[in-house]
Amino acid sequence: DAGVIQSPRHEVTEMGQEVTLRCKPISGHNSLFWYRQTMMRGLELLIYFNNNVPIDDSGMPEDRFSAKMPNASFSTLKIQPSEPRDSAVYFCASSWLAGGGTGELFFGEGSRLTVL
Amino acid sequence: AQSVTQPDIHITVSEGASLELRCNYSYGATPYLFWYVQSPGQGLQLLLKYFSGDTLVQGIKGFEAEFKRSQSSFNLRKPSVHWSDAAEYFCAFGNEKLTFGTGTRLTIIP
Numbered sequence: 371d372a373g374v375i376q377s378p379r380h381e382v383t384e385m386g387q388e389v390t391l392r393c394k395p396i397s398g399h400n401s402l403f404w405y406r407q408t409m410m411r412g413l414e415l416l417i418y419f420n421n422n423v424p425i426d427d428s429g430m431p432e433d434r435f436s437a438k439m440p441n442a443s444f445s446t447l448k449i450q451p452s453e454p455r456d457s458a459v460y461f462c463a464s465s466w467l468a469g470g471g472t473g474e475l476f477f478g479e480g481s482r483l484t485v486l
Numbered sequence: 487a488q489s490v491t492q493p494d495i496h497i498t499v500s501e502g503a504s505l506e507l508r509c510n511y512s513y514g515a516t517p518y519l520f521w522y523v524q525s526p527g528q529g530l531q532l533l534l535k536y537f538s539g540d541t542l543v544q545g546i547k548g549f550e551a552e553f554k555r556s557q558s559s560f561n562l563r564k565p566s567v568h569w570s571d572a573a574e575y576f577c578a579f580g581n582e583k584l585t586f587g588t589g590t591r592l593t594i595i596p
Contacts, residue, residue, distance in 0.1 A: 374529070401582075412586060413586040418583055461529055463530075474532050475532070480529055
């Protein structure tokens with residue numbers, strides 16, 4: 371079975387450029403999560419979707435960050451304009467949430483972003 | 487405030503020795519609790535989870551964890567570690583969305 375697929379695995383860009391990270395969740399899962407991992411702040415939840423609808427975006431750092439989920443099999447996280455402090459590993463995870471309970475999160479391998 | 491704490495940043499154990507990684511949570515009710523493992527350059531993989539019932543839960547790779555309500559703890563244990571267990575371990579809790587601890591890096595020495 372295919373797991374959560376993220377692309378690109380590595381991205382190096384210059385400050386001010388637009389960055390788009392992509393995620394394909396596991397087929398049949400109804401929830402998708404974007405996390406950011408840094409040495410200083412650990413794993414932070416940025417936003418999560420349930421049935422393609424954003425439920426909680428309180429972790430999105432600022433207006434430079436946006437996320438979309440146009441359908442059940444695809445999501446994007448966009449940073450525009452990017453800044454060096456955005457350098458991190460961005461993880462996408464998906465799960466099946468039923469009855470309000472949490473399900474196991476399945477993580478992708480992450481997208482390592484470096485902003486110069 | 488709801489939180490999860492992993493007091494040990496880094497632990498070193500000898501191969502074959504027993505292991506216990508600590509996790510404490512602060513939550514108004516009994517939360518859903520998880521342990522995840524992350525190998526270098528990889529995503530996180532679920533080791534085990536506690537929702538309710540038996541407070542001793544078994545996971546993959548020979549790991550187990552015990553939920554202790556009186557101590558607000560959910561410590562991870564393994565009776566005998568293998569070199570392949572070297573990784574970062576994260577405790578997490580939540581209901582619909584997970585909050586992760588800061589992680590404990592495990593080093594195994596021969």
